[in-house]
Amino acid sequence: MKPIGKVLCVAVLIAGLIDFFWKDPFNPESLSGARVLLTGASAGIGEQMAYHYARFGAEIVLTARREAVLQKVMEKCLTLGAKKIFYIPADMSSPSEPEKVVQFAVQKLGGLDYLVLNHIGLTRFQMWAGDVEYTRWLMQVNFFSYVSLATAALPTLEKNTGSLVVVSSLTGKVPTPFTTSYSATKFALDGFFTSLRHELIMQKRNVSVTLCILGLIDTETALENTRGKVYLTASPAAGAALAIIQGGATRAQEIFYPWWLQPVCCLWVLFPYSRNQVLQSYYNYSSP
Numbered sequence: 001m002k003p004i005g006k007v008l009c010v011a012v013l014i015a016g017l018i019d020f021f022w023k024d025p026f027n028p029e030s031l032s033g034a035r036v037l038l039t040g041a042s043a044g045i046g047e048q049m050a051y052h053y054a055r056f057g058a059e060i061v062l063t064a065r066r067e068a069v070l071q072k073v074m075e076k077c078l079t080l081g082a083k084k085i086f087y088i089p090a091d092m093s094s095p096s097e098p099e100k101v102v103q104f105a106v107q108k109l110g111g112l113d114y115l116v117l118n119h120i121g122l123t124r125f126q127m128w129a130g131d132v133e134y135t136r137w138l139m140q141v142n143f144f145s146y147v148s149l150a151t152a153a154l155p156t157l158e159k160n161t162g163s164l165v166v167v168s169s170l171t172g173k174v175p176t177p178f179t180t181s182y183s184a185t186k187f188a189l190d191g192f193f194t195s196l197r198h199e200l201i202m203q204k205r206n207v208s209v210t211l212c213i214l215g216l217i218d219t220e221t222a223l224e225n226t227r228g229k230v231y232l233t234a235s236p237a238a239g240a241a242l243a244i245i246q247g248g249a250t251r252a253q254e255i256f257y258p259w260w261l262q263p264v265c266c267l268w269v270l271f272p273y274s275r276n277q278v279l280q281s282y283y284n285y286s287s288p
């Protein structure tokens with residue numbers, strides 16, 4: 001047998017052994033009747049998460065700004081098997097909304113097992129043009145509202161040994177061009193929620209914190225934003241949604257989707273000197 005053939009045989013054998021011994025810790029039944037508050041649920045990855053939770057038989061509260069769209073997502077969730085479902089329209093740029101949303105969910109579901117923080121404000125995929133006010137606004141929507149929602153939900157999550165699931169991005173680990181303000185909000189999430197996880201463990205408070213690091217996903221807004229600017233293939237939103245849900249259900253500290261983002265983040269830390277050349281080869285920019 002040729003050397004390449006031997007290498008292939010060994011690789012197949014190893015893959016087979018991993019497949020045989022690997023026990024997927026995710027138990028879909030654990031989500032039947034689970035009480036979930038899901039933000040950014042009217043579109044994109046959040047909408048796909050709503051459908052997965054519904055198929056698993058969860059009890060769900062959906063939130064986003066557009067009431068008519070939430071109503072449609074809710075109706076589809078009912079046909080897919082959601083045990084209970086409600087929605088509450090809310091704009092997370094308003095500092096008073098997060099607490100109201102958590103109160104509504106706790107009242108409707110009688111408590112919470114999962115808080116899934118997923119919404120984002122309108123994202124500009126462009127060079128920094130000096131708009132400080134926009135950055136302040138985006139910080140409110142993408143970061144401060146997450147902190148307020150988590151703070152309001154912590155007592156009920158603690159009572160139910162629940163989980164906080166925070167949707168972040170590769171740009172919250174690796175700053176890329178055209179994402180100054182967005183990347184800042186995602187780095188802030190990483191800092192805050194990783195520190196919070198340490199504190200909860202130190203205090204033996206049994207609430208897990210799962211940070212979800214996503215690459216480019218094929219949602220309408222992401223594809224529209226990056227068209228002609230990025231040489232990357234987008235991964236499917238339904239797959240990202242399932243990976244997030246599984247990460248939360250298994251109480252993982254971090255999940256990466258697609259999986260190869262994890263080695264990318266490690267290489268980023270290990271090889272600081274060639275970062276600019278590597279990154280810029282994935283972006284299209286011609287000076288005006």
Ligand SMILES: NC(=O)c1ccc[n+]([C@@H]2O[C@H](COP(=O)([O-])OP(=O)(O)OC[C@H]3O[C@@H](n4cnc5c(N)ncnc54)[C@H](OP(=O)(O)O)[C@@H]3O)[C@@H](O)[C@H]2O)c1
Nearest residue numbers: 040042043044045064065066092119169216217219221222
């Ligand atoms: N798609 C990607 O390539 C990608 C990559 C990395 C990470 N992520 C992360 O994945 C998550 C979901 O992204 P996505 O692409 O699915 O986003 P999306 O399709 O743009 O959906 C955003 C959701 O947030 C809601 N929303 C927008 N502004 C809001 C506000 N002011 N208050 C409350 N809700 C608001 C939207 O609904 P309404 O308009 O009805 O309010 C919608 O439900 C985000 O955290 C994002 O950072 C996405």
